[in-house]
Amino acid sequence: MTALLRYLGILNAAIWLGAAVFLMIGLPAVFSQHFKDAIAKVALERAPFLVPVPGWAAQLIFARFFILQYVCCGVGLTHLVLECLYCGKPLLQRNLGVLALLTALALAGGLWLQPMLIHLNSIKYYGSSLAIQQSADHSFKAWHGVSEIGNLLAVGGLLYYLWRITLSAEPARYGSLNLDKIRS
Numbered sequence: 001m002t003a004l005l006r007y008l009g010i011l012n013a014a015i016w017l018g019a020a021v022f023l024m025i026g027l028p029a030v031f032s033q034h035f036k037d038a039i040a041k042v043a044l045e046r047a048p049f050l051v052p053v054p055g056w057a058a059q060l061i062f063a064r065f066f067i068l069q070y071v072c073c074g075v076g077l078t079h080l081v082l083e084c085l086y087c088g089k090p091l092l093q094r095n096l097g098v099l100a101l102l103t104a105l106a107l108a109g110g111l112w113l114q115p116m117l118i119h120l121n122s123i124k125y126y127g128s129s130l131a132i133q134q135s136a137d138h139s140f141k142a143w144h145g146v147s148e149i150g151n152l153l154a155v156g157g158l159l160y161y162l163w164r165i166t167l168s169a170e171p172a173r174y175g176s177l178n179l180d181k182i183r184s
Contacts, residue, residue, distance in 0.1 A: 002087050009079040009165050016072035017158040019065055023151055030057045055121045059114075066110030073103040076161075098161045105154050113147055 029035065031054050039053045076099050084091045120143065123136035 005079065005082055005086065006165075009076070009083070010162070012072055012075045012079065013158065013162040013165055016069065016076075017155070017162055019068050019072075020151060020155045020158055023061075023065060024155065027058060027061060030054045030061070055125075059118055059121070062114055066106065066114060069106035069110065073099070073106055077103070079165075092164070095161065095164050098157050098164070102154060102157050102161065105150055105157070109147065109150055113143065113150070117143055117147065 035054060080091060080095060080099065083089045117140060120136045120140040124133055124140055127133035127136055
C-alpha cells in the first residue's frame with residue numbers, strides 16, 4: 001500500500017507539472033500566425049465575428065487547466081495527509097509549504113485573475129469606444145504578464161515538489177506506529 005500511495009503522489013505531481021509546462025510551451029501555438037491565418041481565412045469567408053478566436057480558445061484551455069490544478073491540489077494534500085497517517089511519516093513542512101503556495105497560486109489564478117482577463121479580453125474587442133478598447137488591451141497585457149509570472153513560479157514550485165516527493169522514503173521522525181507491537 002505504501003508503494004501505491006507513493007506512486008499516486010508522484011503521478012499527481014507529474015500530471016500537474018506536465019499541464020503547467022504545456023501552458024508555457026503549447027498554449028502559445030493558439031496565438032501563432034499559422035492559427036490566426038487559418039481563422040482569418042474562415043472569418044473572411046463565413047464569419048467575420050471570429051477575429052478573437054485565439055483568445056477564446058485560450059480561455060477554454062485555461063478554464064480546464066484551473067480545474068485540473070484544483071484536483072491536483074486536493075490530491076496532493078490528501079497524499080501528504082495519508083502519508084502522515086498511514087505510513088507514519090512526519091508531515092514535512094517544506095512539502096506542505098510548497099503545496100500551500102501552489103494551491104494559493106491556483107486559487108488566485110483561477111478565481112481572481114482569469115475572470116478578470118476574460119472580462120478585459122471581451123472589452124478589448126467589443127468595448128463601446130476605441131479608447132476603452134485600447135485601455136482594456138493595455139490592462140490585459142499587463143495582467144497577462146502577471147499570469148505568466150505566476151505560471152513560471154508554479155512550474156518552479158512543481159519541479160521542487162516533484163523532486164521532494166520522489167526522494168527516497170525518509171524514516172519517520174519519532175518512529176512509525178507499529179500496530180503489531182501494540183497488539184502483542
